[in-house]
Amino acid sequence: MNLNSGILFAVSAALFLSTSVSSCKRTADPRRIATVDSLINAVEAVRLTLNELDTDRYADAQAIFRSRSALFLERFNDTLDKPTAAILGEQFVQLRESAHRAADHRMMLDAAQRTAIRLKELQQDMIHVALPEEGTRTALVQETAVVEGIENGVMQVIANYQANHRVLEHQASVDSLLADTLPERRTR
Numbered sequence: 001m002n003l004n005s006g007i008l009f010a011v012s013a014a015l016f017l018s019t020s021v022s023s024c025k026r027t028a029d030p031r032r033i034a035t036v037d038s039l040i041n042a043v044e045a046v047r048l049t050l051n052e053l054d055t056d057r058y059a060d061a062q063a064i065f066r067s068r069s070a071l072f073l074e075r076f077n078d079t080l081d082k083p084t085a086a087i088l089g090e091q092f093v094q095l096r097e098s099a100h101r102a103a104d105h106r107m108m109l110d111a112a113q114r115t116a117i118r119l120k121e122l123q124q125d126m127i128h129v130a131l132p133e134e135g136t137r138t139a140l141v142q143e144t145a146v147v148e149g150i151e152n153g154v155m156q157v158i159a160n161y162q163a164n165h166r167v168l169e170h171q172a173s174v175d176s177l178l179a180d181t182l183p184e185r186r187t188r
Contacts, residue, residue, distance in 0.1 A: 028129055032136060032140060035144075036143075037123070040119045043115050043116045046151060050109045053161050055105060058164060068095075069092075072092045072178065076088070091167060091171070091174045098167075104160065105161070108154055119143060122140075
């Protein structure tokens with residue numbers, strides 16, 4: 001065997017091996033990539049929704065609670081008719097909850113942002129077939145559950161935001177109930 005035939009054999013063998021190895025390589029599953037795309041779109045919709053809500057409204061409610069909590073407590077010591085007590089009690093509780101609602105809002109936004117980053121990384125891993133098939137399947141199941149949890153959490157944030165909005169709308173009428181109506185107290 002001469003040198004040229006040896007080189008030709010080596011090149012032929014290398015080409016054969018490279019094509020046979022690449023033909024065994026997995027390709028990205030378009031259905032799974034479409035699933036990740038759908039999850040990314042869902043998380044982006046969540047982020048847009050949360051960013052549209054005016055978080056200053058929580059701060060407004062917190063400020064009202066701080067400035068009027070003493071008035072509420074003073075009125076609770078008075079003898080109140082049942083409807084007035086119910087209105088004042090509900091408003092007090094709702095205003096007090098505004099700080100928790102603001103924290104929940106921030107927490108859901110943070111969770112959505114972290115999830116979006118993870119999903120984009122997963123998408124890249126899937127495109128480049130960097131995960132084993134079982135790892136991809138497990139990641140999709142886990143991320144789907146996380147996105148569903150975030151979507152449910154956002155529904156609660158929206159309900160809380162609406163409750164906070166109603167509280168702020170009713171504050172003027174509640175302020176009139178907080179006003180001390182006993183003449184002997186006003187003269188002290």
